[in-house]
Amino acid sequence: MDKFKLTFKPDDKQIKVKKGENLLHAAVQAGIYIHSSCGGDGVCGRCKVIIKDGDFRTEPTGRISKGEKEKGYVLACLTSIQGNLTVEIPPESRLDLEEIPEEEAKFLRLKGLFTPPEEVELAKPHLRENVFEHSPLATKLYLKLPRPDFDDKVSDLERLYREIRKGRKISIMQTGLVNIKRLGSLLRESGWKITATLGKRNETTEVVIVEPGDTSKKNYGVAFDIGTTTITSQLVDLNSKKILGTKATYNKQAAFGDDVITRIIFAAEGGGLERLHHAVIDTMNSMIKDFVSEHKLNLNDINGVTCAGNTTMTHLLLRVNPVHIRREPYISTANFVPVIRAAEAGVKVSPRGLLYCVPGVSTYVGGDITAGVLACGINETDKLTLLVDVGTNGEIVAGNKEWMVSCSASAGPAFEGSGLSCGMRAQKGAIQVVDMDSDLNVKLETIGGLKPRGICGSGYVDLLARLFKNGIIARDGKISAKVRSPRIRKAGGKYEFVVVFKKDADADRDIVITEEDIENLKRSKGAVYSAIATLFKKIGLEPKELKKAYIAGGFGTSLNIENAITIGLLPDLDRKIYKFVGNTAIVGAHQILLSYEAMKKAEEAAKKITYIELSAESKYMDEYVSSLFFPHTDSTRFPSVNVK
Amino acid sequence: MALELLKERWSNAVNTVTIGATKEEGGTRTSIVKAGGETCLPFMLNEGGMPHKPVLAMEIFDIAPQDWPDILKEPFKDVYEDPAKWAKRCVDEHKAELLCLRLQGTHSDFGNRSADETAKVVKSVLDAVGVPLIILGTGDEEKDNIVLAKTSEVAKGERCLLGDATEKNYKTLTASCLADGHNIIGESPIDINIAKQVNILISDMGLGSERIVINPTIGALGYGMEYAYSIMERARLAALNGDKMLSMPFICFIGQEAWRAKEAKGPESEHREWGPESKRGPMWEFITAVSMLQAGADILIMRHPKALEETRKYINNLLGA
Numbered sequence: 003m004d005k006f007k008l009t010f011k012p013d014d015k016q017i018k019v020k021k022g023e024n025l026l027h028a029a030v031q032a033g034i035y036i037h038s039s040c041g042g043d044g045v046c047g048r049c050k051v052i053i054k055d056g057d058f059r060t061e062p063t064g065r066i067s068k069g070e071k072e073k074g075y076v077l078a079c080l081t082s083i084q085g086n087l088t089v090e091i092p093p094e095s096r097l098d099l100e101e102i103p104e105e106e107a108k109f110l111r112l113k114g115l116f117t118p119p120e121e122v123e124l125a126k127p128h129l130r131e132n133v134f135e136h137s138p139l140a141t142k143l144y145l146k147l148p149r150p151d152f153d154d155k156v157s158d159l160e161r162l163y164r165e166i167r168k169g170r171k172i173s174i175m176q177t178g179l180v181n182i183k184r185l186g187s188l189l190r191e192s193g194w195k196i197t198a199t200l201g202k203r204n205e206t207t208e209v210v211i212v213e214p215g216d217t218s219k220k221n222y223g224v225a226f227d228i229g230t231t232t233i234t235s236q237l238v239d240l241n242s243k244k245i246l247g248t249k250a251t252y253n254k255q256a257a258f259g260d261d262v263i264t265r266i267i268f269a270a271e272g273g274g275l276e277r278l279h280h281a282v283i284d285t286m287n288s289m290i291k292d293f294v295s296e297h298k299l300n301l302n303d304i305n306g307v308t309c310a311g312n313t314t315m316t317h318l319l320l321r322v323n324p325v326h327i328r329r330e331p332y333i334s335t336a337n338f339v340p341v342i343r344a345a346e347a348g349v350k351v352s353p354r355g356l357l358y359c360v361p362g363v364s365t366y367v368g369g370d371i372t373a374g375v376l377a378c379g380i381n382e383t384d385k386l387t388l389l390v391d392v393g394t395n396g397e398i399v400a401g402n403k404e405w406m407v408s409c410s411a412s413a414g415p416a417f418e419g420s421g422l423s424c425g426m427r428a429q430k431g432a433i434q435v436v437d438m439d440s441d442l443n444v445k446l447e448t449i450g451g452l453k454p455r456g457i458c459g460s461g462y463v464d465l466l467a468r469l470f471k472n473g474i475i476a477r478d479g480k481i482s483a484k485v486r487s488p489r490i491r492k493a494g495g496k497y498e499f500v501v502v503f504k505k506d507a508d509a510d511r512d513i514v515i516t517e518e519d520i521e522n523l524k525r526s527k528g529a530v531y532s533a534i535a536t537l538f539k540k541i542g543l544e545p546k547e548l549k550k551a552y553i554a555g556g557f558g559t560s561l562n563i564e565n566a567i568t569i570g571l572l573p574d575l576d577r578k579i580y581k582f583v584g585n586t587a588i589v590g591a592h593q594i595l596l597s598y599e600a601m602k603k604a605e606e607a608a609k610k611i612t613y614i615e616l617s618a619e620s621k622y623m624d625e626y627v628s629s630l631f632f633p634h635t636d637s638t639r640f641p642s643v644n645v646k
Numbered sequence: 647m648a649l650e651l652l653k654e655r656w657s658n659a660v661n662t663v664t665i666g667a668t669k670e671e672g673g674t675r676t677s678i679v680k681a682g683g684e685t686c687l688p689f690m691l692n693e694g695g696m697p698h699k700p701v702l703a704m705e706i707f708d709i710a711p712q713d714w715p716d717i718l719k720e721p722f723k724d725v726y727e728d729p730a731k732w733a734k735r736c737v738d739e740h741k742a743e744l745l746c747l748r749l750q751g752t753h754s755d756f757g758n759r760s761a762d763e764t765a766k767v768v769k770s771v772l773d774a775v776g777v778p779l780i781i782l783g784t785g786d787e788e789k790d791n792i793v794l795a796k797t798s799e800v801a802k803g804e805r806c807l808l809g810d811a812t813e814k815n816y817k818t819l820t821a822s823c824l825a826d827g828h829n830i831i832g833e834s835p836i837d838i839n840i841a842k843q844v845n846i847l848i849s850d851m852g853l854g855s856e857r858i859v860i861n862p863t864i865g866a867l868g869y870g871m872e873y874a875y876s877i878m879e880r881a882r883l884a885a886l887n888g889d890k891m892l893s894m895p896f897i898c899f900i901g902q903e904a905w906r907a908k909e910a911k912g913p914e915s916e917h918r919e920w921g922p923e924s925k926r927g928p929m930w931e932f933i934t935a936v937s938m939l940q941a942g943a944d945i946l947i948m949r950h951p952k953a954l955e956e957t958r959k960y961i962n963n964l965l966g967a
Contacts, residue, residue, distance in 0.1 A: 340736075476847060477843070624839065627837055630839075
């Protein structure tokens with residue numbers, strides 16, 4: 003088989019590839035990530051690269067303009083390698099997968115439900131810690147076993163079990179052959195002083211590993227929120243319950259498509275599942291590795307991992323083919339996966355460390371939502387409560403301890419700052435609060451108080467509300483040409499509004515919001531609102547009967563509820579019942595890592611939640627289209643917004 | 647005890663749109679038409695009233711029709727080269743009370759006629775007949791915005807009905823109607839929400855809601871008519887229950903849709919079992935018209951004189967006139 007040399011500029015990375023290899027796949031192999039929203043179907047046109055030199059074959063596409071074609075542009079996904087090749091990756095095609103610095107992560111994404119960010123930073127325990135009994139996924143016990151003699155002749159293993167059971171109610175215990183083989187010599191060599199790591203595997207307590215001496219102080223776990231776009235993690239001391247560190251990074255699977263559907267399609271291609279699995283595992287492993295080195299731990303001290311992710315993410319993490327999720331009638335392979343050994347899934351922690359994936363409700367309401375329900379305590383309250391998690395998929399749960407219903411709507415990543423001309427995730431320099439007076443003087447607040455670099459979800463919510471209230475955008479979101487202001491201008495046939503001029507920004511151009519951005523945001527907010535409305539119609543209740551509403555998602559560090567109602571993202575209810583809670587998935591994953599009781603409650607909750615398939619609801623499309631207006635086509639639903 | 651029928655009570659009426667302006671009103675029309683005004687569901691006269699009969703308009707083109715079957719061209723074959731003569735034929739012989747002029751010739755596929763040339767055609771039709779006019783573009787947004795703006799100016803004061811404004815392209819046409827005193831058609835793709843949104847957008851620009859007509863877009867008999875029916879019924883129920891932004895009369899392009907159907911225009915030579923198209927075609931248009939009347943149509947754009955005649959009889963029968 004011919005092997006060719008493939009060189010990427012400006013990185014100067016070289017790899018050997020087979021003849022006919024797809025250029026997009028080859029780039030990923032070389033560790034170069036390129037935008038590919040459609041997952042390599044040649045549709046989105048985001049994987050543009052420039053061929054500098056060499057033999058290749060490319061399919062014609064309307065996504066490359068004539069001018070670009072002359073400069074050597076091709077779509078990587080439509081190009082195969084036919085000889086030695088040199089390719090330049092233009093900056094706009096490069097997928098920026100840099101890690102989010104820890105300090106940023108701390109005061110942003112990880113703003114927990116009941117814990118202010120500064121407390122997360124100081125690793126203060128969560129307020130809800132006392133709700134659940136402290137019984138972590140992995141427990142370490144330092145034991146001094148009595149030496150055997152003629153009066154006490156039970157076997158080594160029985161002796162170990164007997165000691166573990168002292169003062170503890172443990173009915174079923176087991177351990178692997180690996181441990182049994184080593185047990186005899188280990189006990190004697192250690193002078194009968196050992197540390198046993200116990201793991202809960204459903205009703206069975208497993209002796210995971212036995213170590214000589216006292217290592218009981220070194221017992222750590224990692225909680226993950228595996229999002230379609232972002233992966234967040236916390237290093238937790240399983241003894242003290244303290245959060246020692248937090249990290250957030252992009253999910254490297256983004257190189258294979260922006261949303262779960264494109265990734266599922268990609269998974270069905272040859273080697274696709276393998277690639278997606280490795281992308282997420284690599285991301286998790288590198289986070290764990292960094293935690294270990296930053297906190298001067300040993301990989302063997304990490305004994306438990308919990309993951310909360312949507313159903314597709316959980317499938318890919320476990321390398322289970324998600325292909326049926328996409329096809330009618332949308333069936334996942336498993337929503338409940340028992341505690342398994344982390345190594346089985348490729349997660350590198352202590353070799354016998356445990357991995358638990360928070361159970362999902364259905365194909366489109368995953369473990370991240372179960373974790374959210376747990377974190378918000380919906381499963382334990384009498385009051386009618388709502389949880390809205392606005393992500394690439396918007397998920398909604400309503401109910402109380404007696405009953406819960408959920409649904410999922412494809413909202414798109416707009417409120418995470420993705421797919422918008424000046425959008426960014428909630429990180430330093432992102433505009434997160436916007437105020438504007440009737441003369442269009444704009445007042446901003448950025449995360450970290452830095453010069454603005456872009457706009458994050460909460461900033462967009464404010465911006466839309468202010469533009470709407472000041473009459474700059476009409477009810478369909480189009481910018482009015484009537485208002486004369488240097489901030490309003492036409493670019494490429496469409497209007498845009500300048501939020502920050504270049505001279506005041508940390509960007510190489512003005513920070514604007516375009517009519518196309520507004521259209522995207524309108525679809526996102528419409529999807530979320532119409533899902534809430536449809537769900538309530540289905541259960542025969544009115545949203546005004548709600549006593550509490552939690553809003554979760556990657557908007558920013560806060561969310562102006564008034565403005566979210568003004569644009570029609572959330573129902574027009576008493577503002578006091580709303581609470582913005584940030585990332586609830588990681589909070590739930592963290593609670594489960596620390597408590598077997600929380601794990602059981604999460605499983606009960608997941609079983610209790612009834613899933614409603616919106617695509618099977620005839621009213622949903624109608625609700626959706628009527629929500630594509632500010633605040634809504636039916637303004638009587640938003641009496642406090644005062645539309646004329 | 648006598649049986650008493652249960653009667654619905656409605657809180658709101660459909661708006662009345664006036665098309666055409668006489669000399670006294672600043673135009674040159676010799677007659678005007680009023681459409682809408684219902685206070686009940688179609689023909690449920692024991693529950694309310696229909697102060698204005700549904701209006702039947704005949705459709706003419708600014709060029710010879712390209713895709714009309716012979717059976718449809720037949721009644722106009724000596725006049726359709728000249729829009730003014732065609733218009734006169736419709737009014738004089740077929741007693742059309744309203745004409746619908748489609749500016750087909752402005753489309754790049756059909757001659758790409760300029761706005762100035764088109765203005766002359768519009769003027770010639772206005773001069774030839776005294777009935778009010780509906781004037782339509784071709785749906786090519788850019789060209790419509792130029793042509794209809796010019797047309798609107800030429801017909802200033804005549805209180806025409808101009809169309810169609812869509813969700814994506816309503817601003818230019820609305821501005822023209824505001825400036826030149828015309829009414830407007832708001833089009834939506836068989837979608838009650840978009841219909842309402844278009845109406846809100848147009849009235850937010852300052853054009854009164856009594857000057858807007860809804861084109862809900864319809865399908866002919868056998869081609870999704872029931873979807874159009876249910877959307878129109880829902881919108882009308884909302885209107886009668888007080889939704890001001892859905893309280894506009896409906897305009898339905900009956901002829902255009904009916905004559906697309908192969909069952910209407912297919913020649914007998916190819917479909918012997920279907921019988922002669924000279925009867926079948928007009929019948930197809932008539933049945934479509936009748937169904938849309940029952941859905942709440944206020945202005946019906948017809949093509950074949952026979953279908954027009956039968957529909958007129960039907961309306962008169964139901965309204966006892």
